[in-house]
Amino acid sequence: MAKLSIIILKTREKDFNRCIASVKRSLSISDIDYEILIISYSPILSESNNIKNILTSNLNISYRRNLGISESSGDFICFIDDDVIVPEPFFSNFSRLSRFNGPDIFSGPDISYPVNSLQSSIQKLFVENIYLNGFKHKMRFSHPHTRIMLPSQGSFTNIFIKKELFLKLGMLKNNYPVCEDTLFLYKAEKNGSYMLFSNDLYVFHKRKTSLLEFLKQMFYFGKYNLILYFEEMK
Amino acid sequence: MSNSPLKPNLIAILVFPFLIFFILIKPRKKIIISLAYFLFFFVITSNQKETFITKLIASFFFPITVLAYASGEFSGVIHILSKRLNG
Numbered sequence: 016m017a018k019l020s021i022i023i024l025k026t027r028e029k030d031f032n033r034c035i036a037s038v039k040r041s042l043s044i045s046d047i048d049y050e051i052l053i054i055s056y057s058p059i060l061s062e063s064n065n066i067k068n069i070l071t072s073n074l075n076i077s078y079r080r081n082l083g084i085s086e087s088s089g090d091f092i093c094f095i096d097d098d099v100i101v102p103e104p105f106f107s108n109f110s111r112l113s114r115f116n117g118p119d120i121f122s123g124p125d126i127s128y129p130v131n132s133l134q135s136s137i138q139k140l141f142v143e144n145i146y147l148n149g150f151k152h153k154m155r156f157s158h159p160h161t162r163i164m165l166p167s168q169g170s171f172t173n174i175f176i177k178k179e180l181f182l183k184l185g186m187l188k189n190n191y192p193v194c195e196d197t198l199f200l201y202k203a204e205k206n207g208s209y210m211l212f213s214n215d216l217y218v219f220h221k222r223k224t225s226l227l228e229f230l231k232q233m234f235y236f237g238k239y240n241l242i243l244y245f246e247e248m249k
Numbered sequence: 250m251s252n253s254p255l256k257p258n259l260i261a262i263l264v265f266p267f268l269i270f271f272i273l274i275k276p277r278k279k280i281i282i283s284l285a286y287f288l289f290f291f292v293i294t295s296n297q298k299e300t301f302i303t304k305l306i307a308s309f310f311f312p313i314t315v316l317a318y319a320s321g322e323f324s325g326v327i328h329i330l331s332k333r334l335n336g
Contacts, residue, residue, distance in 0.1 A: 136299050137307040141314060226310065230317040237321025238328070245329050 017113060018048045019106075020089030020178070023097055024079050025055035030221060031097040038101050045106040052086055054079040077187040077195045080171070084181050092178050094171040094196075098221040100128070101173075108215035109175055112161070119208040120166050120200070121175040123216025138222045138229055161213040166203040169210050171196035173218040180208060188247075193232075194239045198247055264319040 021038065025031045035053075042049055051066045053059055059068045069086055071079060084092055091113065095101065112121055127139040174196075184202045187195050200210075223229040271279065290308040299307075 133303060133306065136303045137310055140294050140297055140299060140304065140307045141311065230314060233314050233317040234321035234324070237318040238325040239321075241322050241325030242328055 017090035018050070018088065019091045019093055019109075019175070020083075020087035021049060021051045021093045021095060022080060022083035022087065023051065023053050023095050024076065024083075025053050025057075025059070025097055027097060034095065034097045034099055034101070037099075038095060041101045041103050041105045041107075044103060045110050047106050047110050049106075050087070050089060052083045054083050075189055076192070077189045081186040081189070084178070084186060087178065090178055091175050092181065093175045094173070095218070096172045096220065099125070099172060100219040100221075102217065102219070105173075105216065105218065108213070112211060112213055112215070113175070115211060117209070118163070118211040119177045119180050120169060120203065120210040121213070121216060122164075122169040122210055123173060123213050123218065125170075125172045125218050125220035128219050128221050134226055135222060137226070141229075161211065161215070164210045164212040166200040166208055166210045167197060169196075169200050169212070172220055173216060175216075176203075180206075191239055191243065193235045194243050198243055201247075264315055 023031070023034065023038070035051075038051065049065060052069060053066065054069050054071060056070065056072055056074070058070065059066075067086070069082055071082060073079065080094065093109075109121060128135075180203060184199065184206060187199050189195075191198065223232060271282065274282075287305075287308055290311065291304060294304055294307070297304075
């Protein structure tokens with residue numbers, strides 16, 4: 016069984032605590048050999064043999080992820096956002112799916128947290144229906160349970176990537192504050208890699224906490240979508 | 250949350266001319282277009298369990314988020330142009 020390196024970037028304390036608790040719970044019922052690498056600017060309390068804390072003051076997401084990759088010792092790299100809650104069978108499902116030898120990348124859908132506020136409900140409507148992965152999100156649940164997809168349709172919210180792919184394609188680019196994951200996955204796609212997308216690998220993902228933040232995110236997606244296309248993909 | 254920027258979206262090219270068009274047309278046509286838009290919004294969000302009021306409020310916010318995305322695309326164009334002009 017391949018070893019798994021789980022990389023989590025700690026930015027929001029409250030969300031992170033919830034995330035790490037769910038990750039530990041899910042790992043405890045799986046047979047997977049793992050290590051957790053937490054990249055943060057402040058030390059964590061629960062460091063152990065399997066949990067390693069890497070301290071850095073650099074806030075660049077790609078830089079921190081690259082740091083995690085270079086410190087990892089697993090055959091598979093798993094990126095989990097710190098505002099994600101992992102369901103219990105998540106890692107057991109990956110353990111089962113990783114027995115397929117073909118795909119270099121494994122991923123699943125991200126579903127909104129159960130929300131109560133009006134503002135969160137509005138964002139949920141936008142995100143799950145219209146924007147970003149909106150139409151894809153709908154498609155994901157209407158399509159077969161496990162299927163092959165193009166890597167560029169994935170994101171680093173919940174993803175498993177073979178480490179050798181990073182050695183082959185290089186690390187993540189540091190100069191983009193958003194979309195750096197899509198750029199890497201696009202390179203993987205050009206390299207001939209493919210992604211196994213399974214509904215069993217779903218996670219709960221927290222949406223932005225205010226509409227202003229959501230608008231800011233949309234602005235940056237619009238901006239870097241275009242810059243990436245002209246600077247990297249053309 | 251991420252997106253797939255394999256091709257730049259045409260939102261920026263479409264949104265601003267549409268806004269000008271919408272401002273210039275007669276009030277009756279404005280009502281018809283608005284109703285068609287609300288209907289479209291309710292159809293594409295039909296799989297969600299949110300209440301009618303939430304969907305209605307969301308439908309008012311949606312154009313603002315499209316404008317934010319389109320403004321981002323324009324900002325990207327300016328970024329690329331200024332980089333190319335500076336060599």
